[in-house]
Amino acid sequence: MALDSKTEARKFKIVGTRPLRPDGIDKVTGRARFGADMSAPGMLVGLILRSPHPHARIRSIDTTRAESMEGVHAVVTRADFPAFVEDEALADVLDNCMAGEKALYDGHAVAAVAATSGAVARAALKLIEVEYELLAHVTDVDEAMRPDAPALHEDRADETVPAGMSDNVMARHEFGHGDIDAGFAKADRVLERSYRTEATHQGYIEPHACLATFGSDGQADLWCCTQGHYMVRNTCAAILGMEQGRLRVTASEIGGGFGGKTTVFLEPVALMLSKKAGRPVKMVMGRAEVFRATGPTASSSIDVRIGMAKDGRITAGFAELRYQGGAYPGSPVDMGSMSAFAPYDLEHVKTVGWDVVTNRPKQAAYRAPGAPMAAFAVESAIDELARELGLDPLEVRLKNAAREGTRASYGPTFPAIGLEATLRKAKDHPHWSAPLGPNQGRGVACGFWFNFGGDTCVSLNITPDGTVTVSEGNPDIGGSRASMSMMAAEELGIPYEKVRTIIADTGALGQNDVTDGSRVTFAVGLATIEAARAAKREMCKRAARIWEIEEDAVVWEDGAARPAGPNAGKHPPMSLAEIAAVATNTGGPIAGHCEVNAEGAGVSFATHMVDTEVDPETGAVKILRYTVFQDAGKAVHPAYVEGQFQGGAVQGIGWALNEEYIYGEDGRLQNAGFLDYRIPVASDLPMIDTVILEIPNPGHPYGVRGVGETSIVPPLAAVANAVSHAAGVRLTHLPISPPRLLAAIGAK
Amino acid sequence: MSRIHVTTTINGEAAEFLCDAGETLLDVLRDRLGLTGSKEGCGTGDCGACSVVLDGRLVCACLVLGAEAEGRTVGTIEGMTTGEALHPLQRKFLEHAALQCGICTPGFLVAAKALLERTPDPTEEEARYWLAGNLCRCTGYDKIIRAVLDAAAEMREAH
Numbered sequence: 001m002a003l004d005s006k007t008e009a010r011k012f013k014i015v016g017t018r019p020l021r022p023d024g025i026d027k028v029t030g031r032a033r034f035g036a037d038m039s040a041p042g043m044l045v046g047l048i049l050r051s052p053h054p055h056a057r058i059r060s061i062d063t064t065r066a067e068s069m070e071g072v073h074a075v076v077t078r079a080d081f082p083a084f085v086e087d088e089a090l091a092d093v094l095d096n097c098m099a100g101e102k103a104l105y106d107g108h109a110v111a112a113v114a115a116t117s118g119a120v121a122r123a124a125l126k127l128i129e130v131e132y133e134l135l136a137h138v139t140d141v142d143e144a145m146r147p148d149a150p151a152l153h154e155d156r157a158d159e160t161v162p163a164g165m166s167d168n169v170m171a172r173h174e175f176g177h178g179d180i181d182a183g184f185a186k187a188d189r190v191l192e193r194s195y196r197t198e199a200t201h202q203g204y205i206e207p208h209a210c211l212a213t214f215g216s217d218g219q220a221d222l223w224c225c226t227q228g229h230y231m232v233r234n235t236c237a238a239i240l241g242m243e244q245g246r247l248r249v250t251a252s253e254i255g256g257g258f259g260g261k262t263t264v265f266l267e268p269v270a271l272m273l274s275k276k277a278g279r280p281v282k283m284v285m286g287r288a289e290v291f292r293a294t295g296p297t298a299s300s301s302i303d304v305r306i307g308m309a310k311d312g313r314i315t316a317g318f319a320e321l322r323y324q325g326g327a328y329p330g331s332p333v334d335m336g337s338m339s340a341f342a343p344y345d346l347e348h349v350k351t352v353g354w355d356v357v358t359n360r361p362k363q364a365a366y367r368a369p370g371a372p373m374a375a376f377a378v379e380s381a382i383d384e385l386a387r388e389l390g391l392d393p394l395e396v397r398l399k400n401a402a403r404e405g406t407r408a409s410y411g412p413t414f415p416a417i418g419l420e421a422t423l424r425k426a427k428d429h430p431h432w433s434a435p436l437g438p439n440q441g442r443g444v445a446c447g448f449w450f451n452f453g454g455d456t457c458v459s460l461n462i463t464p465d466g467t468v469t470v471s472e473g474n475p476d477i478g479g480s481r482a483s484m485s486m487m488a489a490e491e492l493g494i495p496y497e498k499v500r501t502i503i504a505d506t507g508a509l510g511q512n513d514v515t516d517g518s519r520v521t522f523a524v525g526l527a528t529i530e531a532a533r534a535a536k537r538e539m540c541k542r543a544a545r546i547w548e549i550e551e552d553a554v555v556w557e558d559g560a561a562r563p564a565g566p567n568a569g570k571h572p573p574m575s576l577a578e579i580a581a582v583a584t585n586t587g588g589p590i591a592g593h594c595e596v597n598a599e600g601a602g603v604s605f606a607t608h609m610v611d612t613e614v615d616p617e618t619g620a621v622k623i624l625r626y627t628v629f630q631d632a633g634k635a636v637h638p639a640y641v642e643g644q645f646q647g648g649a650v651q652g653i654g655w656a657l658n659e660e661y662i663y664g665e666d667g668r669l670q671n672a673g674f675l676d677y678r679i680p681v682a683s684d685l686p687m688i689d690t691v692i693l694e695i696p697n698p699g700h701p702y703g704v705r706g707v708g709e710t711s712i713v714p715p716l717a718a719v720a721n722a723v724s725h726a727a728g729v730r731l732t733h734l735p736i737s738p739p740r741l742l743a744a745i746g747a748k
Numbered sequence: 749m750s751r752i753h754v755t756t757t758i759n760g761e762a763a764e765f766l767c768d769a770g771e772t773l774l775d776v777l778r779d780r781l782g783l784t785g786s787k788e789g790c791g792t793g794d795c796g797a798c799s800v801v802l803d804g805r806l807v808c809a810c811l812v813l814g815a816e817a818e819g820r821t822v823g824t825i826e827g828m829t830t831g832e833a834l835h836p837l838q839r840k841f842l843e844h845a846a847l848q849c850g851i852c853t854p855g856f857l858v859a860a861k862a863l864l865e866r867t868p869d870p871t872e873e874e875a876r877y878w879l880a881g882n883l884c885r886c887t888g889y890d891k892i893i894r895a896v897l898d899a900a901a902e903m904r905e906a907h
Contacts, residue, residue: 020842027850028838030785030825034851037784119768203885205789205797206851255787255851256885287790478848478886639845643887647848650888674794674883682889683873683880 014490015702018639021482022500023253032253035209035225040280043211044073044114046273047121047283048266049128050293051103051110054359054667055137055150058103058130061111065127071120074276075128076269077111082241092328094239096362097268103132104152104327105359106668107292114273114281137359137667141301141324144168144358152327152357168357170329173337175410176350183316183348187307191385195377197716197734198660199299199324202366203651203679206255207285208294212270216278220247220271225254227261227475228514233506239268247271250505251475258651259365260295262514291672295364296661298323298331302377308385312396316348317341317409321374324356325363331355332363332370335450338410339713340374342448343397343419343605345406359667365516367648368449368709372655372716376734379445379717384730393444393721394432397607398423401446418631418695419446419605425691426607431627440613440624443721447606447713451706452517453598453699456524457509460488460531462539462590466577468492470531471504472524473512478647478708479640480520484528486636487702491532493559494576510595518706521636522697523598529701535592539579542586547571600699601706606630608649608714612722616745619738621657621723627689633697633705641707646688648711654680655712656719660735756817758783759827767814774798776814777824785825785854789883796882799855799862800824806862808881825854828861836899836906837861844895848886856882860896868904872897 026032063075078098085091099108111128115121136150143149144166151167160172184190210224220242226232229249237244254261266283274281285294301322307315319340325331337353351374386396401420407413426432426444436442459471470488474480485499492499513519540554543561547554553568554561560573583590611624628645635641658678662670671677696703716734723741724730729748733740751766758781765780772791777783777800789795791810798809801823802816809824828835837860840846847853856879863870863878870878875896876889884892 018845021845023850024842024847025834027847027853028834028841028857029829030783030854032850033784034787036778036788119770204849204851205795205883205885206787206849207789253851254849255789256849258885284788287792287795479845637845639891640848643845643848643891646888646890647886651885673792674790675792679883679885680888681880681883682876682893685876685889687893688888688890 012490014486014496015634015636016638018637019482019486019496021479022485023476023481034206034255035252036284038211038223038252040211040213043280043282044116044277045118045121046112046114046270046281047118047125048109048269049111049125050289051099051108052106053103053132053134054106054139055135056103056132057135058099058101058110059133060131062129063111066113066124069124069127071116072113072124073279074114074273075111076272076276080272080276081239085239087238089330090235090238093235093263094268096328097265105361107289107361109293112269112273114277139358139360139663139667141299141322141356141358144324144356145322145354152359156329169354170357171355173334173353174351175337177407178348180316180318180348180350184307186309186315188310189385189389190305190307191381192305193381193732195302195304195380195732197300197373197376199296199360200366200655200659201291201296201677202258202260204256204258204260207287207290208266209284210267210270211280211282212267212274213280214271214275218242218246222247222249222267222271223252224249224267225252225261227254227257227477227516228512229475230473230506230512231262231514232264232267235264236268236271240271248505248507251503254475254477257477258367259369259516262365262516263295265294287674288672291677292669293361296361297366297369298325298333298363300373302373304377304381306381306385308389310389312386312389312391312399314344314346314400317346319351319374319377321351321353322356323353323370324358324360326360327357328362329355329357332365334370336370336374339371339448340378341409343402343446344400345402346409349409367651367712371447371449371713372652375445375447375713376716376720379714380720380732383443383721394423394427397446414603415698416695417603417605418693421693421695422605422607422629422631425629425693426609429627429691431609431625436611439616439726440611441722441724441726442609442611443718443725444607444609445714445717445721447710449518449604449710449713451522451601451604452519453523453601454513454519455511456527456598457512457595458524458527458531459509459593460528460535460591462535462576462580464580464583466580468494468499470499470501470528471508472501472528473504473509474515474520474524475503477515478643479637480524483521483636483640484524487525487528488532491529492536492576518604518708519601522601522700522704522706525636525704526598526700527594527596530594530596531592533592534594535590538590538592539576542579542583542590543574545586602633602697602699604631604705604707604710606710606714608718610718610722612719612726614723614726614741619742621736621741623653623685625686627691628711629691629693630707630710631693631695631705632707633700634694634703635692636704638692641692642690644707645690645711648709649688649715650680650685652712652715653719655734656716657735658737752815754815754818756819757821759824769815771814772810773812773814773817774809777809783824783826787851787854789851796859797852797855799858799882801858801862806859825858828857835861836902837896840895840899844891844898846887846891846895852882852884856884856892864900864903868900870900
């Protein structure tokens with residue numbers, strides 16, 4: 001169902017302002033309850049035993065000593081779970097939560113215990129005896145693609161993979177149109193470069209946590225921090241072989257996700273421990289477990305070839321992308337391949353993507369999954385070509401920018417989009433003409449993200465005293481409850497303070513997709529608006545009944561039902577509160593609801609500009625100035641839109657400069673902590689300036705586009721371009737850590 | 749294993765608890781006293797989400813033993829409000845939208861309060877270095893730093 005697909009030209013009263021968020025007081029006072037903050041009577045503590053080996057066959061697991069230890073109430077291994085899960089992707093999720101025949105990476109779960117305390121549980125883990133047969137391992141994407149590489153799985157490749165390739169190659173993707181050879185023939189200059197990016201972790205500050213209670217009647221309750229409790233319900237039910245309706249999941253406040261909490265790790269294990277123990281079980285990961293066993297993003301190895309005419313027109317673009325996504329199929333190389341050239345209007349373009357498995361943790365989505373590394377490669381190549389041809393990098397991008405009507409490199413034709421607007425704004429911004437000093441360089445890059453819609457339910461209830469409650473099913477990570485309240489208030493014509501939005505549990509609403517794909521403000525917003533409209537229609541009907549006129553003779557304006565015109569008679573307007581007060585006598589309680597598979601999520605574009613300074617002695621890079629230009633469609637709460645721009649940019653800076661998964665020869669992760677895996681800290685950064693563009697999304701009644709993910713797509717390339725100019729040498733391998741930059745300067 | 753009896757003062761109120769010798773102050777606060785406002789982000793002193801004040805000194809509660817609280821005073825996020833009134837830092841964090849998910853917020857507030865008690869008029873750089881031990885993955889720190897500097901300005905005017 002595409003709801004009213006035309007954006008209305010309207011003056012907003014509440015949308016576009018910056019009210020305080022409804023969950024704010026709880027979050028500044030310590031009262032907000034996150035995943036690890038819940039307890040239950042008789043609760044046990046669950047812990048997981050993890051493989052120390054990157055690749056090993058599990059010959060046997062002896063749990064008898066652990067089980068007989070005082071205070072231990074349950075031990076589970078894979079043998080406790082159903083032997084067969086029909087859906088292949090869900091079978092992989094189960095195997096990732098609890099290893100079956102093989103441990104596939106350092107940190108892979110092999111058993112779990114529930115005990116009366118953490119100390120008892122830790123002691124019990126040491127009593128579990130696992131006999132491993134060690135196997136050869138591989139953690140690098142290019143090495144894993146060699147035909148003689150150690151294979152993780154047998155016969156898992158899909159039909160797109162040509163014969164004779166390594167068993168670790170799971171799928172091949174291809175996108176594009178035109179004839180790239182013809183395009184390259186028209187180029188004045190063709191650049192070919194290879195790029196690498198390392199795996200990074202989403203780095204949410206809250207480790208995974210849950211509290212499971214499995215009743216002897218087969219009904220279960222689960223409290224957990226997740227980006228999608230409906231997904232948790234459906235996934236756990238499938239993995240445990242239970243009906244979805246018998247598992248109720250409540251989403252806690254969530255301490256960051258960035259895609260990393262769009263799957264399950266602990267939840268099925270906690271449920272199984274609780275089922276066996278007959279008591280509630282709480283599980284909380286430590287930070288090292290988060291690094292070793294939850295989703296980092298893919299690492300990549302990418303070859304790019306771009307042809308450019310002297311005037312800056314791109315005549316052809318080609319990229320071959322190889323992403324390792326850890327131990328199971330499903331790296332985001334498909335989305336990398338689709339997004340690589342998406343900002344540009346190209347006659348001849350082709351991308352090929354290879355999905356590769358290695359002995360690393362199963363990757364999870366990370367903010368615009370797959371796109372940042374692809375953009376790093378393509379935007380670096382465009383920058384280098386522009387420089388070689390003596391062209392302005394923003395002009396080159398403007399010359400090739402995708403516009404309304406452009407056939408995207410991945411297939412569809414774009415409706416109204418905002419890339420050109422961001423580029424023009426960037427060109428006019430004082431940042432672009434500010435002087436630079438010695439060892440300083442400026443970089444720009446563009447980025448694209450698809451944005452998702454999907455299954456969404458909203459229930460909007462009018463209380464007897466005329467306040468409004470909105471129930472929705474998407475965990476609020478960055479202020480979306482405020483945005484929903486704002487859109488409901490806008491639509492109903494009542495003050496923001498009269499609306500309270502809550503995240504309902506899985507028993508309260510129909511299916512809701514995960515908080516991902518930058519979908520929530522768009523899709524839940526759209527459903528909230530539609531639910532408010534349904535409530536308005538009902539309130540108009542009630543007024544018509546009271547006034548004894550036809551229903552269509554009543555309109556809703558400025559928060560009140562009014563006669564539609566002089567022929568409807570003279571009736572004083574009835575406010576929402578007045579109608580609510582007499583609802584019992586006019587037909588009963590009033591509510592509006594909307595259940596929808598939301599379509600029309602508008603694509604999103606951004607241009608980033610950054611100044612860096614390089615210390616040639618140490619290889620350190622300082623970020624001097626950073627400006628984000630991004631199209632938000634319509635910024636519902638501009639402060640939280642700015643926050644998404646800033647947060648994505650800084651995560652991208654970390655990816656570009658510091659963050660990487662480092663594996664030793666032994667296949668073990670060497671930096672499983674925040675000391676050695678260094679995310680940006682306050683003293684690393686300047687203020688992050690933001691410019692919000694508003695090119696309305698035709699698919700949303702207020703013009704809203706998702707904004708959460710695009711902001712991490714340009715910074716890798718923008719920073720690399722800036723550092724390359726500052727250092728006088730092209731950097732093609734991220735992160736540009738001091739040793740890597742010093743080596744590049746030394747080889748100059 | 750016998751437990752240790754600890755008598756201490758938390759947020760100005762007398763408190764006592766039993767804990768194991770190896771138990772951290774953070775675990776005691778969260779699991780024994782129900783003060784879950786202090787968060788465990790790492791358990792190794794790298795993220796600052798468990799920042800508390802021990803006898804006036806800013807510490808990571810995950811690096812302090814519960815037994816070390818004996819006879820001392822502990823200040824946590826739960827003690828930051830005076831009755832209904834938010835501390836200016838709490839108010840400014842809300843006004844500046846200085847939090848997204850909010851998991852790091854208690855630690856930042858406790859650390860920022862400690863900063864302003866020592867340095868009522870911090871420069872942006874001083875605020876950034878003082879708060880470098882508190883990790884935030886959502887905001888990019890921009891709005892946090894603005895909130896801290898704005899709160900400092902307001903608190904100076906109030907004096």
